[in-house]
Amino acid sequence: MPTASSARPVSAPPASDSPASSRPADRAGLGLLREAGLVAGKDIRIELRARVLVFQIVPFGVVVILLFAFALDPDRGQLGRVAPGLFWVAVLLATLLAVSRASAVEAANGARDGLRLSCLDPGGIFLGKAAAIAVELLALEAVLTAAIAVLYDIDLAGAPLLVVAALGATASLAATGTLAGALTAGLRARETLVPVLLLPVVVPVMLGATRAWEAALDNTPSEGWPWAALLGLFAVLYAAVGMLAYGPLLED
């Protein structure tokens, strides 16, 4: 993307006082993370004001956890055995809501055009939006973990592995979710397309997160750490894919 300064006459002094012309200097390196922080801050601020997470997404997740108890008989101790799987399915379903919310924020009032005009690096925008989703999901996971501990009578053993696996899985879900949101941005069929696109892609995340949590809860963390590593790799892979793809997608 051409920078603002390239549009100026060649004779203009390169380092003028206007903020636009100082942009290319801090473009590289830290600038990207700073820009990501700006976008993430914006999304989280919107969330803090609108409270969609607190009033819609978290209750949804807890209801899903409750529904599983109705579907599987709680008295026979099945819930305890399959709790990690149920937990991550609930998180995955809630991710769909969070992703659709994150792209709805950009759809209204020409916010997408605003983002494009902001001259932020598309990679930074992607990281920022993914980070905002990740923060929301982590808050949701904290609540849902408490919910399964209480409702399914789970003893939260192996906390380090639980946390690391959750971080990896959350980053993976946020990166792929942001990508799916960008792919479907501006389409009327967005709400139905995102699940169809996203769910098959995150099969490895479900697998890794569930296995890692099972290992942690069974007090056999050595079996779980390789899965946590897989989650980390997945997150890095999709963060890279997303940063590359976001620019062209934003330009549509």
Next chain:
Amino acid sequence: MPLTTPPPTTSTDARPEADAETGLLRPRVAMVLGVATLAALTALAILGLAVAPPDAVQGDAQRLMYLHVPAAWLAYLAFAVTAGASALWLWSRTRAATWDRLAGASAELGVLFTALTLVLGSLWGRPVWGVWWAWDARLVTTAVLFFLYVGYLALRRIPGPGRERRSAIAALIAFVDVPVVHFSVEWWRTLHQQGTVFNEELSAEIEGTMAFTLWFAVLAFTLLYVYLLDRRYRLGALEEGMERRELDAAIAERLAEAPGRAVEAAARAAETARRRAEADVEPVGGAPR
């Protein structure tokens, strides 16, 4: 059309109208290929059902292998072609409507052959394994593959600006995901249980006639793939051409109602419409002012 035979070339790029008339192959070549495909499939039916001996262990059920294995091979080939064509579309130097159309046509065939692989495998698994479905790494990967590209096709169907770009990126994401899915599922299954029927089956010696039939089946199915790809590509080109021409005709008709405007105005409008229809070729995102 002096288009040379198998691989799709960008030469259609120079003449936008030309590719609406032809497929990937010259019509004569496509017809010959169609006849050859039909002959090969007939020969395969005879070879597979009558000439090749029944399997010592699996009996006649094993004959499904002559369809199942080439279908699986074609599914992978088709998705690889989709990924390649999508990458070529995304690279601005090779960007052409050809690649987008090719990617879509190939993905449809890939989904078809993946479904065929799953159904045939299931039919074979019932008598041989005793179950319709097993949580084998390969089966799970194939099922995920199917849904990944169903999603891709769903995304492709949504019209609007940027459709080609979205589709191309989605195709590459799906392609990147397949090895990860396969690796993780394989890891999952090997942690739980050792040895599947596949290993045992693959290590078995394949008798000469059976091996020949299998290779012949792969060849026949590859011919079928190329033929169907050409047909689907041609259909896609015709659909696009129809939309464009209907718009042009409507504009020309509308302008003809105003007698003051000369024919050249109609021509100019038609030209604009055509250029807009091919707007995807233009670079996007100029200097933000």
